[in-house]
Amino acid sequence: MARGELMKKLLASYGRDEEFRAVVEQIITDEEKKNNNVLARSLRKTLDNIGHTAAPQTAGLSRLLPFPDEAKEFIQRIDPRHTSQDIVLSHENLEQFVGLIQEFRQADRLKRHGLSVRSKLLFCGPPGTGKTLCAEAFAAELGLPLFHVRLDSLISSYLGETASNIRKTFEFARRQPCVLFFDEFDALARSRDESGEHNELRRVVNSLLIFIEQIAPSGFLIAATNLDRHLDPAIWRRFDEVVWFELPDAGMIRKYLAHAFKNTKIAFDPDAFIAELDGFSYADLEKVCIQALKLSILESSKQVSDTQFRAALRQAKRRRKREAQVES
Ligand SMILES: Nc1ncnc2c1ncn2[C@@H]1O[C@H](COP(=O)(O)OP(=O)(O)OP(=O)(O)O)[C@@H](O)[C@H]1O
Ligand SMILES: [Mg+2]
Incomplete structure (x- = not known):
């Protein structure tokens, strides 16, 4: 990757420790490829030292104060x-x-x-x-x-x-x-x-x-x-x-389904289910999508079928009905 692009990525990763490290690794690999081995070694040493002093994960590069x-x-x-x-x-x-x-x-x-x-x-x-x-x-x-x-x-x-x-x-x-x-x-x-x-x-x-x-x-x-x-x-x-934070309306349900299945092939029209999903929270929608995905894996399907999504939806509806009964 061009040096300018890497610099931009490095700046954009500020405060996100893992991302920062990944970009620095890329820079080091880049320098190694260009045979700039002294620079690459020195960068690696600096990165390793940061590893010993910086707080982990999202604390970014700042140290955490001792917690009471x-x-x-x-x-x-x-x-x-x-x-x-x-x-x-x-x-x-x-x-x-x-x-x-x-x-x-x-x-x-x-x-x-x-x-x-x-x-x-x-x-x-x-x-x-x-x-x-x-x-x-x-x-x-x-x-x-x-x-x-x-x-x-x-x-x-x-x-x-x-x-x-x-x-x-x-x-x-x-x-x-x-x-x-x-x-x-x-x-x-x-x-x-x-x-x-x-x-x-x-x-x-x-x-x-x-x-x-x-x-x-x-x-x-x-x-x-x-x-x-x-x-x-x-x-x-x-x-x-x-x-x-609102329950999702039709537009947001559509958006959620597209998001949930962005890496999965589906063989049904999500729009056909939007009316039935009215009143579901995002957490409910997530359960339906995960369950449908599980069914497709267990049934060795290459894509999530209409029947599998429908079965997951039926389960979720039954559960919601029981929960509503308990609450009332
Ligand atoms: N807007 C959203 N986009 C994508 N997924 C969502 C969204 N809202 C909720 N989820 C999914 O539902 C799960 C539960 O959401 P979360 O725990 O944030 O709800 P909450 O509003 O805090 O609920 P509660 O009032 O019960 O604490 C999340 O882990 C996430 O997987
Ligand atoms: Mg919560």
Whole structure:
């Protein structure tokens, strides 16, 4: 590959450790081919040294700050398994994410004008619409480490132990560029509702909200909930941006099916199923597609047939029906 192209790829891989390494490997191979062996060896040595000092995976090239020991009970580092390539996003959400990424990457320019970056995000929407997936992909896209906060444990640890746990967690997020992800944020709202006479719990929840309000994370704080309309305004207003995740409409179902079968031959017309898939979440759609693919493998078909897709869809419908019965 031309040197210019490799340089562009190298710059584009900034913050993504694995991609960065792959591009450097390409550069080394290129130099070896040109018999520039001294340079190639020296590049390899430099790359190996980076391997000993840089934090792994998405921490990119920056070192991770030591994590507060007390917080290990309720915070977990997640290595993102998904990237933006795995997500089917509506045009609106895509636009929102592109804007947020642009702000983050050019934070210094904004700060010079006295403006701050939107860094506290609330993801709302029904189950299986990609809230957790997007938090992962967002961290991966920005090359930031992702930390998952288990709110239920955090709240109870705070009750029984000391306020410093929460303070340390937020202090960590203020100093360490990362995505601090509060999944199932409804737990907080529920605790607030249920606290009733329980003054201690109410106090805990309220202080958590104050911490969220006051923090200016050096990365992002993302909270996800599927109880969108029940969250009270005191919670909404603490976030700089709310991202809505919807169940897929006909257009998005079509897009999802094309995405799911992009590397697989199919012998059916996906459009014929769109009406039947109405009301399915992306997670439901994923189950149908995977099941259809499994059937085609088990039946040694060269492509996913109409019958196989139909059988997978029948199974998913039965399951959804039972789940709906249990819920009601
Ligand atoms: N927009 C999407 N594009 C592609 N796949 C998706 C999308 N949304 C969800 N999925 C698939 O469904 C699975 C479940 O999604 P995810 O866990 O992100 O949902 P969620 O909105 O966080 O749900 P919950 O409210 O139950 O936590 C994902 O692992 C992914 O495989
Ligand atoms: Mg989730």
